[in-house]
Amino acid sequence: xxxxxxxxxxxxxxxxxxxxxxxxxxxxxxxxxxxxxxxxxxxxxxxxxxxxxxxxxxxxxxxxxxxxxxxxxxxxxxxxxxxxxxxxxxxxxxxxxxxxxxxxxxxxxxxxxxxxxxxxxxxxxxxxxxxxxxxxxxxxxxxxxxxxxxxxxxxxxxxxxxxxxxxxxxxxxxxxxxxxxxxxxxxxxxxxxxxxxxxxxxxxxxxxxxxxxxxxxxxxxxxxxxxxxxxxxxxxxxxxxxxxx
Numbered sequence: 719x720x721x722x723x724x725x726x727x728x729x730x731x732x733x734x735x736x737x738x739x740x741x742x743x744x745x746x747x748x749x750x751x752x753x754x755x756x757x758x759x760x761x762x763x764x765x766x767x768x769x770x771x772x773x774x775x776x777x778x779x780x781x782x783x784x785x786x787x788x789x790x791x792x793x794x795x796x797x798x799x800x801x802x803x804x805x806x807x808x809x810x811x812x813x814x815x816x817x818x819x820x821x822x823x824x825x826x827x828x829x830x831x832x833x834x835x836x837x838x839x840x841x842x843x844x845x846x847x848x849x850x851x852x853x854x855x856x857x858x859x860x861x862x863x864x865x866x867x868x869x870x871x872x873x874x875x876x877x878x879x880x881x882x883x884x885x886x887x888x889x890x891x892x893x894x895x896x897x898x899x900x901x902x903x904x905x906x907x908x909x910x911x912x913x914x915x916x917x918x919x920x921x922x923x924x925x926x927x928x929x930x931x932x933x934x935x936x937x938x939x940x941x942x943x944x945x946x947x948x949x950x951x952x953x954x955x956x957x958x959x960x961x962x963x
Contacts, residue, residue: 763893857885865893
């Protein structure tokens, strides 16, 4: 497929993707031209995408942010997924100098003390490594779904990321959690065992708890903060993240 102009054609592409199944969406995106990178947190949604990439041998790179504070179950799932689908998942780690500077300013676990400190930690352990993972990429594929939280309710299939200057693709935007679980069961997709222990959304261990009955999927992320639209900064504009601090 001829490379597109992402600024002009993202909306049209989003409409086209809406009419395809997941394999079709990923195949179309893989053929857009330029380097395509899928970033996975090893959550159940991301495992569905990784399974399709591996099963169909799609030319899409897979990367994960190994923050240094992940659950052991999450770390173990990286290798398990690579083995099952014969794929390579590239790990991106935070820089030690950045971790040391953060700890000196806020304390190693200072993220509990203020929103500013928490955003700074996410910046060191996630946002900066993400920039390296996406360096030179033309397309960024994510596992974002509209049903994950209220501030993701309008997630499009395709959008242009004006800060990173690439096309951002959300191929599972319209999938609900029931469809995700059905795919996993039908296809034997390996998933994080923490999902069965009440963790629908899994991030760093110190910042994730199991949710209570009736709570939204992402209620266990940074649960000590009051803002119901809280994010780590990977999927929000820098201006919005700064305003939240």
